[in-house]
Amino acid sequence: MAKATKKQALGRGLSALLKDPDNDIKSAADKNADKVVGNIVELDIKSIEVNPFQPRTNFNEETLRELASSIRELGVIQPITVRKLEFNKYQLVSGERRFRASKLVGLDTIPAYIRITNDQESLEMALVENIQRQDLDPIEIALSYQRLIDEIKLTQEQMSERVGKKRSTIANYLRLLKLDPIIQTGMRDGFVSMGHGRALINIEDASDQLDIYQKIISNSLSVRETENLVRKYKETSNVEIPSKEEETTPKFIKKGIKELGEYFSADVDVKLAKNGKGKLIIPFNSENDFARLKKLMKREK
Structure with a gap:
């Protein structure tokens, strides 16, 4: 005492x-x-x-x-x-x-x-101090890193030395700033985690990001479920995000898929939106296979 x-x-x-x-x-x-x-x-x-x-x-x-x-x-x-x-x-x-x-x-x-x-030293001190010690949300941390780049002119390597974090960790935070502002706000408010955000970054189109974000919120998807959803989206390049509920495929589409599959000798798929519009997906395995499909399409003109 x-x-x-x-x-x-x-x-x-x-x-x-x-x-x-x-x-x-x-x-x-x-x-x-x-x-x-x-x-x-x-x-x-x-x-x-x-x-x-x-x-x-x-x-x-x-x-x-x-x-x-x-x-x-x-x-x-x-x-x-x-x-x-x-x-x-x-x-x-x-x-x-x-x-x-x-x-x-x-x-x-x-x-x-x-x-x-x-002032510049004060800014750097404040940002580094907060990144290391304060309970900032992921977006606030990302913004702090970005300010160190923009205003202090630090490289990611220099930031790594200042804050004691790996460059890959810093890069992951900075990538969060590419998310749609609505998703960034959701992350700041705790509706989704940084893990969800890192999965959503892999979707380039902002509207598709928001579609998946709504699925996460409405279905309370975990990070792993979100990663699987994003992976499936990227594999099919599907505009309509699949939900947990099974949708009924119209008979004309089922019949058409079978006929097209036989004609193109490929696993043809169709994705149908709620408004009746859809997307026809014809996969190919190589440049030669792609040329084969083009030739078949031209034959129908």
Whole structure:
């Protein structure tokens, strides 16, 4: 307990130092900067502004209240990180959930690590910190990676070194941004998982993505069931996504499939949509086989 008291007293002492206009620390080269940078300082909450570079956009109110309750009982266990803007003014780099929860509790001060950086360094610090430590949803993580590429100009290899993740993992997150926005929203809201999203990426057409997405939601499909559905779709290049319910094939189609199969010497298939429109599928096994089918079709003209 004595160590904790000493640590808190040290933080309050440094806080007083930072409020002395005659000793305003503006850079790491200034007097007493070594006493502040890298140390825990008790800062006035009112002197801290939210970081505009914060990648997190959704804050669950229930979990925020739970964190506030924990802070009320135990205090802020993990200090936030801020960067110094000007005299007695700071900007949040990471720890916004702790910052918000502390304000809910009504704390006047909060323990913080102070960094003296420029905007680009602050952005990189915020993004990397959040990717590593915060409970971001897959789309928020993907957006953070994309911002590191667009705004910090990092390559995937450099990001791999910064965040300690494999390049393949980073690439998988970035691919999620190719999904239709509706699916991205569904992933952020927890209706589908990253596994579902990774399966849906293999469908290039946005409307077909949404068709399968609706099947996932309405039938509560697992990731494996979704992967099988996507695999079947790609194998047949079928516009109409098959459902779990068996559909009745009209007699004229059944008869036609048999006749066409005999004529083309192939396993002809027909996919019928609810509006009566359909798609005729004639598979081929090679270039020569494809030429054979073309010749048969021309013969009918």
